[in-house]
Amino acid sequence: MKKIIEDRSPLSLRERAEGEGKTPSGNYLRAIGAVAWKDLAAELRSKELLSAMLVFALLVIFIFNFALELDVKTRDSVTSGVLWVTFVFAGTLGLNRSMAIEKDRGCLDGLLLAPVDRSAIYFGKAISNLAFMLIVEIIVLPVYSLLYNTNLFQPGLLLIILLGSIGYTAVGTLLSAMSVQTRTRDVMLPILLFPIILPVVIAAIRASGAYLQNMPFDQILPWLNLLIVYDVIFIAVAFMVFDYVVEE
Amino acid sequence: MxxxxxxxxxxxxxxxxxxxxxxxxxxxxxxxxxxxxxxxxxxxxxxxxxxxxxxxxxxxxxxxxxxxxxxxxxxLGVVSHQPLLYVDLTAAENMTFYGRMYNLPNLNDRIDEVIELVGLTNRRNDLVRTYSRGMQQRLAIGRAVLHNxxxxxxxxxxxxxxxxxxxxxxxxxxxxxxxxxxxxxxxxxxxxxxxxxxxxxxxxxxxxxxxxxxxxxxxxxxxxxxxxxxxxxxxx
CATH class of the missing domain: 3.40.50.300 (P-loop containing nucleotide triphosphate hydrolases)
Structure with a gap:
């Protein structure tokens, strides 16, 4: 036991950690990686978050498949809308659960006690949330392609989906950290989130739709620009305010 | 202090x-x-x-x-009535995670020492979800003293x-x-x-x-x- 809680030695563990030439940016990136690794490792075991998102997403596209009798032309025009509605609702389930796991077991306090800039916690959570969303999207896309007889594996469309998902998780991770502090968190997150992600959802739907209907690139570009600007702005906002959001 | x-x-x-x-x-x-x-x-x-x-x-x-x-x-180390542990990770994985957050050197050796202190060496690779309340609290103490x-x-x-x-x-x-x-x-x-x-x-x-x-x-x-x-x- 004597080694564990050391006597006051000239060079304690903490001082060694501070003095081993590890740069602040290196520590920051290490903390981001630790949070993302922890979320992915825990989810790999429990699968509670991914399975809920995936089942929900598949049910939505099945329901749309049976609800809408689509000819080829109509199908191209509604595909982007159906896809993004599926991603957004499934993503909300994941965002809620991801932060609730931290809050319910008191682990959020454990994260906040770490001696790192708290924005590192935000980026770690955002990266793992994005990874969960992309996994769901990778599974949903081929199922959708089969059911609706349309090829969604096109590089341009995948880029639009990636940009839209980044914007969605950037805002969603921040707002889920806020809503998880409230008693009505399950209801609160979509109420807070949907109005704010409206620009990113509209831009993603328009850009995806234009791409699938083979419109010229200059008609897609403004929506792509909007997605990029939205992503940059909200990542910057989250970086600045996350500390205040999680502190009492 | x-x-x-x-x-x-x-x-x-x-x-x-x-x-x-x-x-x-x-x-x-x-x-x-x-x-x-x-x-x-x-x-x-x-x-x-x-x-x-x-x-x-x-x-x-x-x-x-x-x-x-x-x-x-x-x-600072904190122990509360909640263990602040991830139940879908093992004891060693929890310690690895917190050790990385504190940027500790020689992390594997330190984890071995701390897990031994709290008497969980033979359960170090079991999921925390399978631990009793007492074992979780012991591991929580290990987490709190990990960075000395x-x-x-x-x-x-x-x-x-x-x-x-x-x-x-x-x-x-x-x-x-x-x-x-x-x-x-x-x-x-x-x-x-x-x-x-x-x-x-x-x-x-x-x-x-x-x-x-x-x-x-x-x-x-x-x-x-x-x-x-x-x-x-x-x-x-």
Whole structure:
């Protein structure tokens, strides 16, 4: 036991950690990686978050498949809308659960006690949330392609989906950290989130739709620009305010 | 080691701490006792930089809160009634995660040492979800001392523990105290607290109502001292 809680030695563990030439940016990136690794490792075991998102997403596209009798032309025009509605609702389930796991077991306090800039916690959570969303999207896309007889594996469309998902998780991770502090968190997150992600959802739907209907690139570009600007702005906002959001 | 002057904490219209003064010297073991709702947990959360003071000065290990919060957190360990562990990770994985967050050198060796301290070596690769409450609390203590902090805060650490687990926690607390670490602990278990702490501060109505050592109230008389302070407070 004597080694564990050391006597006051000239060079304690903490001082060694501070003095081993590890740069602040290196520590920051290490903390981001630790949070993302922890979320992915825990989810790999429990699968509670991914399975809920995936089942929900598949049910939505099945329901749309049976609800809408689509000819080829109509199908191209509604595909982007159906896809993004599926991603957004499934993503909300994941965002809620991801932060609730931290809050319910008191682990959020454990994260906040770490001696790192708290924005590192935000980026770690955002990266793992994005990874969960992309996994769901990778599974949903081929199922959708089969059911609706349309090829969604096109590089341009995948880029639009990636940009839209980044914007969605950037805002969603921040707002889920806020809503998880409230008693009505399950209801609160979509109420807070949907109005704010409206620009990113509209831009993603328009850009995806234009791409699938083979419109010229200059008609897609403004929506792509909007997605990029939205992503940059909200990542910057989250970086600045996350500390205040999680502190009492 | 810890200095608090005129600390006020408000939640909306409700004032929980009302100009509290408090100080702890290096190596002291202070028990903070008081009725439910007195503000003990709120106070520890402010010391741990989990809550922001509304007014007043707070410094831990020479660093001001909230301005130098990261420096304070590097020197602080916290054990609460919640273990702050991920149940879908193993004990070793939990320690690896927290070790990375604290950027500890020689992490694998340190994890081995800490897991051995809390007596979980043969369960180190089992998921925390399969642990009993007592085992989770033991691992939580390991998590709190992993980075060898100068100050350790214990917030009701005995909650939900059986006799064996409580005895094990006693042993760890004694080791912490013997090694010169500064400890602040809140607990409703006055008998255990009396054996462990060197100073006893009664927190009532958002302020320290009284402070005493064993010499002031005599061995085995903490309960009567505590009741006397609360009764005096009611009469005033």
């Amino acid at each position: 810890i200095k608090v002057r005129k600390l006020v904490k408000r939640f909306g219209l409700k004032t929980v701490l009302r100009g509290m003064d408090f100080s702890v010297e290096s190596g002291e073991f202070v028990a903070l006792i008081g009725p439910n709702g007195a503000g003990k947990t709120t106070f520890l959360r402010i010391l741990a930089s989990l809550a922001r003071p509304s007014m007043g000065l707070v410094s831990v290990a020479g660093y001001q809160l909230p301005r130098q919060a990261a420096d304070v957190r590097r020197r 902090p100068d100050v350790i805060l214990f917030d009701e650490p005995y909650t939900g523990l059986d006799q064996d687990a409580s005895a094990m926690l006693d042993e760890v607390l004694r080791t912490v105290a013997a090694r010169g670490r500064t400890v602040v602990m809140t607990s409703h278990d006055l008998a255990r607290t009396e054996d462990l702490a060197t100073r006893f501060d009664v927190l009532s109505r958002g302020k320290i109502a009284a402070s005493a050592t064993h010499k002031d109230f005599g061995s085995g008389n903490l309960l009567s001292f505590y009741k006397g302070v609360l009764e005096e407070g009611r009469q005033n």
